[in-house]
Amino acid sequence: MKRRDFLVRSSLLTAGTALLPSYGFAMETEQKFGVQLYSFRDQMAKDPLGTLEAIASIGLKEIESAKSSKGHYYGLTPKSMKQACEDLGMKLVSGHVHLDQDFEKTMEEAAASGQDYLICSSMPSNGQTVDNYKKVAEEFNKAGEACEKLGIHFGYHNHEYEFESDQGQVLYDILMDNTEPDLVHMELDLGWVIVAGKDPLDYFKRYPGRFPLWHLKDMNMAEKESTEFGKGGLDIKAMMNNQEASGVKHILIEQEEYASTPLESMKHNMEFLKQL
Numbered sequence: 001m002k003r004r005d006f007l008v009r010s011s012l013l014t015a016g017t018a019l020l021p022s023y024g025f026a027m028e029t030e031q032k033f034g035v036q037l038y039s040f041r042d043q044m045a046k047d048p049l050g051t052l053e054a055i056a057s058i059g060l061k062e063i064e065s066a067k068s069s070k071g072h073y074y075g076l077t078p079k080s081m082k083q084a085c086e087d088l089g090m091k092l093v094s095g096h097v098h099l100d101q102d103f104e105k106t107m108e109e110a111a112a113s114g115q116d117y118l119i120c121s122s123m124p125s126n127g128q129t130v131d132n133y134k135k136v137a138e139e140f141n142k143a144g145e146a147c148e149k150l151g152i153h154f155g156y157h158n159h160e161y162e163f164e165s166d167q168g169q170v171l172y173d174i175l176m177d178n179t180e181p182d183l184v185h186m187e188l189d190l191g192w193v194i195v196a197g198k199d200p201l202d203y204f205k206r207y208p209g210r211f212p213l214w215h216l217k218d219m220n221m222a223e224k225e226s227t228e229f230g231k232g233g234l235d236i237k238a239m240m241n242n243q244e245a246s247g248v249k250h251i252l253i254e255q256e257e258y259a260s261t262p263l264e265s266m267k268h269n270m271e272f273l274k275q276l
Contacts, residue, residue, distance in 0.1 A: 035063065035253050036254035037065050038096070039262055039266065048074040052088055060266070063092045064096065064119070064250075094115055094213060098124070100124070133175055137174065137179045158172060163192075176210065200242075211247055212250065214239075217253070220257075226254070226256045
C-alpha cells in the first residue's frame with residue numbers, strides 16, 4: 001500500500017472509530033433488572049449458591065436479600081454472599097431488614113457485604129395514626145444518619161396499609177413529608193400502591209426523585225396477591241416510561257405467589273420486560 005493510500009485509510013478508520021463510543025454507551029446502559037430474594041425464599045433456604053446461579057442464568061443482574069431463619073444472607077457470611085454474587089456477574093445492592101435492637105449489627109453486616117442500601121421492610125411500630133407516623137419518620141431519619149456514617153443508604157419499603165388515612169391525611173404522605181430525602185430513600189412497591197387504590201405516577205409527580213428503588217410487582221387485584229407480569233393490574237409499560245421522574249436506580253422484581261415455580265415465573269417476567 002502506498003503511503004498516501006495508507007494515510008487516507010487510516011484517517012477514515014479513525015473517523016469511524018470515533019463513532020463507536022456511542023454504541024458502547026448504549027450497550028453499557030442497557031436496563032438492568034434485579035430480584036428481591038424473598039421471591040426465592042424456600043430455594044435460598046435450601047441451596048443459596050445453586051439458587052443464585054439459577055437466578056443469574058436468566059439475566060438478572062442485581063440482588064436484594066431478605067431476612068431469613070438463617071440470617072440476612074441465608075447462612076452465608078456477608079463477604080461470601082458478596083463474592084458469590086460477583087462470581088456470577090451480579091451485585092448485591094440492597095437488603096430487607098428490621099429496625100430493631102440488632103440494627104447496629106445489621107449495619108455492620110451490610111457494610112461488610114458491600115451493599116448500597118439497607119431497607120426497613122415493614123413498619124417498626126404499631127399505630128395507624130398521624131402521630132405514630134411522625135414518630136417513625138424521626139426514627140427513620142436517625143437510622144439514615146447512622147447508616148450514612150458507614151457509607152450505606154437507609155430506606156423504607158411500603159405495603160398496602162401505609163396508604164390508609166388518619167385525620168384526613170394519607171399516612172404514607174406523612175412519612176414522605178417528615179423524612180429527610182438525603183437520609184431516607186424510599187423503595188416503592190408498585191404492586192401494593194395500586195392495591196391500595198393509589199397511582200404510583202401521582203407519587204412520582206408529587207415527590208420527584210424520591211424513589212431510588214422499586215419493587216416491580218404485578219398484582220391480582222381480586223385476590224390482592226402477586227402474579228406474573230401482564231396478568232395483573234399494574235401498567236408496567238407506564239411505569240417503565242416514567243423511571244426518570246421517580247429517580248429510580250434499581251428495579252427489583254418481587255413475586256410472592258406463582259403459577260408454577262418461582263424460576264418459571266421469573267423467566268416469564270424477564271421475557272415480558274424484554275418484549276417491552
